[in-house]
Amino acid sequence: MKNIFNSFKKCLIPVLGVLALTSCGDENDFTPYQTKDGIANASNVKFVHAAVGPNGTNFQINYFTGSEKISAVGVTTGIPIGMGYGAQYPAPINYTLMKPGTQPLSILTPVVPATATKPEVPAVTIYDGNIVTEAGKNYTSFLLSTPPSVSPPVYSLYQLNDDLSVANLxxxxxxxxxxxxxxxxxxxxxxxxxxxxxxxxxxxxxxxxxxxxxxxxxxxxxxxxxxxxxxxxxxxxxxxxxxxxxxxxxxxxxxxxxxxxxxxxxxxxxxxxxxxxxxxxxxxxxxxxxxxxxxxxxxxxxxxxxxxx
Known part of the structure; x- marks a missing residue:
């Protein structure tokens, strides 16, 4: 797991091995997708962490498609960070670029490196499945958890279509x-x-x-x-x-x-x-x-x- 936390520049978002360097400005919604290395017409996804952990223990997460990390900021030193409970990625208005169709999607907690007094805490996979999108469309994907009466909790995705063309009406x-x-x-x-x-x-x-x-x-x-x-x-x-x-x-x-x-x-x-x-x-x-x-x-x-x- 250690080698998947590579160092990236701000908003350097990998999409199945393709790096699309885009602005994090408030007015950039990453749509339409700018052709990069011959791949065009990406889908656009906004991720929201709305899952409460077992016994109310909130946790950070990172999203991966295959071995590529597609959320938050990667670090090579210190404690890795991810999306905390209630967070969204990317920042307001922006969307993560995704290859359309059915793609593998996994959600993991960050690796916590060993210290002089504590051993390394490995990443834990809390969701392992697929995400299905269409080229040129926008989506919001919520990570959800089952009610607190269910133990251990089961995590799932709740995906919405975002028809942004409505603003043109x-x-x-x-x-x-x-x-x-x-x-x-x-x-x-x-x-x-x-x-x-x-x-x-x-x-x-x-x-x-x-x-x-x-x-x-x-x-x-x-x-x-x-x-x-x-x-x-x-x-x-x-x-x-x-x-x-x-x-x-x-x-x-x-x-x-x-x-x-x-x-x-x-x-x-x-x-x-x-x-x-x-x-x-x-x-x-x-x-x-x-x-x-x-x-x-x-x-x-x-x-x-x-x-x-």
């Missing part, structure tokens, strides 16, 4: 979808409330109003199609609130996320706001474990979002 709108990846979620599912708040510089904030609600979204439920919503003004940096509720309940799901006391993704602290912009596409999702593991405040249901475009 009306570039003045933002586009969203809502996905539930909580394996022991309430049988009735969850409702997602989206509350609009504006706070222009020097102006009185507009009264909060709910602009859209998804209802009864069960585990691995939700529509992979995006819908249009009103975007935030370009000069307004206050985010919309995203509120998670058990279906039919007016009360937000108890939990903690980014410093708040409810599963409510708002504009505090700075940098966590959901600020939909015109022409952008987002996947909103809830992850975690109902009741939390290993205790009532760890790995509990939280809200997050991906910027797909």
């Amino acid at each position: 009306d570039p003045s709108k933002a586009y969203i979808r809502f996905i539930n990846v909580i394996s022991n979620s309430a049988p009735v599912g969850y409702d997602l409330g989206i509350l609009k708040e504006t706070s222009l510089s020097g102006a009185v904030p507009v009264t909060t109003k709910e602009i859209y609600t998804y209802r009864n979204v069960t585990f691995k439920g939700g529509d992979e199609k995006y819908i249009a919503i009103e975007p935030q003004s370009p000069i307004d940096t206050r985010g919309y609130q995203l509120q998670l509720r058990v279906a039919g309940s007016p009360t937000n799901v108890p939990g903690t996320i980014t410093g708040t006391t409810i599963a409510n993704l708002a504009n505090t602290p700075a940098g966590t706001a959901f600020v939909p912009r015109a022409g952008r596409i987002y996947t909103i999702f809830c992850r975690g474990i109902v009741g939390g593991i290993p205790n009532a405040t760890t790995n509990i249901p939280t809200l997050a979002f991906i910027t797909n475009k």
Whole structure:
């Protein structure tokens, strides 16, 4: 396993032996694929680590196709790093280039090198299977785990088609979808409330109003199609609130996320706001474990979002 952790430059992504050096700039979504060494029309995949480990022990992962590492950053010294729980790869808007068709895909924990006091911890394969994609298409792939009642946990992939062409229908709108990846979620599912708040510089904030609600979204439920919503003004940096509720309940799901006391993704602290912009596409999702593991405040249901475009 040691020799698969080679050193790469930032965003140097290997695709079955072909290296495609691309920019990590915010505006580069890696689509369409730029021909490299005679291989064109790649598929594009965004990976999301949404799997809670056994007994709530979260872990890092790396993705491989064959022997080629296709996620995170490889190192040759120190402790290898990978994607932590809740992380996505690549960064917002970007996608990993993949050879289309049916390709081998494995997910491993990083090797932890030996120290003077501890032996080496070898990599552990938690998923070994295939990924199926089509040339020119975009996908989001969630790594999921079975409910905490299942021991040992079983890990699986939940793959969505990302039709980014929807933004061309009306570039003045933002586009969203809502996905539930909580394996022991309430049988009735969850409702997602989206509350609009504006706070222009020097102006009185507009009264909060709910602009859209998804209802009864069960585990691995939700529509992979995006819908249009009103975007935030370009000069307004206050985010919309995203509120998670058990279906039919007016009360937000108890939990903690980014410093708040409810599963409510708002504009505090700075940098966590959901600020939909015109022409952008987002996947909103809830992850975690109902009741939390290993205790009532760890790995509990939280809200997050991906910027797909």
